[in-house]
Amino acid sequence: MSRALLRVAGLLMRAPSPQRGEGWGEGARASRSEPPHPTLSPLGRGSSTCRLRIAICVSALLVGVVVARAADIPLDQRRSDSDFISADTRAMQNDDTANPAMLVVLDGETLWNTKAGATNKSCADCHGDAANSMKGVAARYPAFAAELGRPVDLEQQINLSRITDQKAEALAFESKELLALTAYIARQSRGMPVAVKDDAVSKPFIDAGRALFEQRQGQLELSCAQCHDDNWGKKLAGNPVPQAMANGYPIYRLEWQEVGSLQRRLRNCLSGMRAEPYDFGSPELVDLEYFLMWRARGLAMESPAVRP
Amino acid sequence: MARALIHVPASAKKGDVIEIKTLISHVMETGYRIGITGQPIPRDIIDDFVCTYNGEEVFHATLYPAIAANPYITFFTVATESGTLAFSWTDQHGATQVQTAAITVE
Numbered sequence: 001m002s003r004a005l006l007r008v009a010g011l012l013m014r015a016p017s018p019q020r021g022e023g024w025g026e027g028a029r030a031s032r033s034e035p036p037h038p039t040l041s042p043l044g045r046g047s048s049t050c051r052l053r054i055a056i057c058v059s060a061l062l063v064g065v066v067v068a069r070a071a072d073i074p075l076d077q078r079r080s081d082s083d084f085i086s087a088d089t090r091a092m093q094n095d096d097t098a099n100p101a102m103l104v105v106l107d108g109e110t111l112w113n114t115k116a117g118a119t120n121k122s123c124a125d126c127h128g129d130a131a132n133s134m135k136g137v138a139a140r141y142p143a144f145a146a147e148l149g150r151p152v153d154l155e156q157q158i159n160l161s162r163i164t165d166q167k168a169e170a171l172a173f174e175s176k177e178l179l180a181l182t183a184y185i186a187r188q189s190r191g192m193p194v195a196v197k198d199d200a201v202s203k204p205f206i207d208a209g210r211a212l213f214e215q216r217q218g219q220l221e222l223s224c225a226q227c228h229d230d231n232w233g234k235k236l237a238g239n240p241v242p243q244a245m246a247n248g249y250p251i252y253r254l255e256w257q258e259v260g261s262l263q264r265r266l267r268n269c270l271s272g273m274r275a276e277p278y279d280f281g282s283p284e285l286v287d288l289e290y291f292l293m294w295r296a297r298g299l300a301m302e303s304p305a306v307r308p
Numbered sequence: 309m310a311r312a313l314i315h316v317p318a319s320a321k322k323g324d325v326i327e328i329k330t331l332i333s334h335v336m337e338t339g340y341r342i343g344i345t346g347q348p349i350p351r352d353i354i355d356d357f358v359c360t361y362n363g364e365e366v367f368h369a370t371l372y373p374a375i376a377a378n379p380y381i382t383f384f385t386v387a388t389e390s391g392t393l394a395f396s397w398t399d400q401h402g403a404t405q406v407q408t409a410a411i412t413v414e
Contacts, residue, residue, distance in 0.1 A: 092380075095329075096313075097313055097314075097315035097329045097331065098329060098331065098380055098382075100331060100333075100377075100378040100380065102313060102331075103311045103312075103313060103331065103332075103333040103378060104333075106311055106313075107311065254376070257335075257336075257376055257377035257378070258377065
């Protein structure tokens with residue numbers, strides 16, 4: 001019984017902190033975890049008293065555990081999500097002849113050299129060889145776009161460049177073309193450390209992303225942080241809970257059997273939490289992406305990664 | 309047609325066992341899934357894969373709907389002579405894609 005209680009509590013409870021006390025149910029849940037006062041108990045003597053004592057101990061223990069865990073993952077304990085996948089999947093990711101996302105990267109290379117738009121220019125006409133010009137670029141996105149007054153992710157930056165430089169139409173989110181170009185560009189940063197800017201202009205957006213990450217959402221009233229900050233390394237439905245480091249996107253997800261963006265992955269998690277997913281390209285998703293990349297700062301880029 | 313990635317060692321000693329890796333982009337739609345309109349998504353799979361070594365068949369596989377998208381097939385063969393390895397994938401409609409790789413055997 002106590003184990004079941006622990007599990008439920010692990011999912012539902014969190015110490016009320018000024019940063020994370022967003023959900024309406026939080027106060028009620030926190031007070032429920034306080035040890036019940038013995039004199040108020042309707043239970044009788046003997047074994048019931050004993051049970052009550054155990055309950056008090058368990059509750060006290062829970063409060064302690066919950067308080068101790070509500071924090072960021074220390075920098076030196078951060079691990080790429082590829083640390084949590086099977087050796088087979090990791091081998092598939094690291095072998096360019098086995099990583100299925102490499103097929104998409106090749107499509108991206110073709111698109112990079114394909115002329116488009118009213119200017120009839122290809123990406124390569126301005127940027128040259130992506131192996132040089134795009135090296136490290138994906139590790140710096142999302143980034144603040146002065147013309148929009150807010151950050152854009154790599155996909156949006158590609159579309160900005162298509163619209164303003166190529167005078168071409170924007171590619172749809174999650175379209176094969178946009179994923180291919182993104183995967184091709186991100187591939188050029190493999191092995192380089194994630195290094196998004198966190199200057200004064202960008203900080204408010206990273207903070208907004210953090211607030212979303214820590215906010216309880218959806219019918220399950222979960223926050224991203226409850227799994228990925230507090231319970232990483234444990235199992236959820238038989239699968240290890242990773243730290244949600246964003247250093248491998250776009251990813252080839254075996255479950256999807258195709259390549260997908262970080263925004264798709266975030267929407268996936270949101271629907272798992274039974275929250276209404278934000279639209280593709282919405283500021284909320286970009287802020288979240290920005291925070292997740294900032295959180296993964298210094299980790300080596302693995303794009304295009306393979307995930308289960 | 310589809311994009312394929314093949315890995316064959318460029319050179320090998322006569323009698324060596326060599327590993328060959330092939331990956332091709334294909335949806336491998338099972339035919340058992342229902343689309344957003346409620347209609348079944350029609351089956352669309354590669355159902356045959358053959359590798360020949362200087363014309364002689366060295367590997368043959370029949371694929372079924374349970375094979376995941378972008379089939380990755382890896383196998384071994386013995387390096388006998390310099391020449392060409394030809395890989396061909398045929399889908400259920402009979403369309404075939406052939407790709408070749410050269411190997412030098414000393």
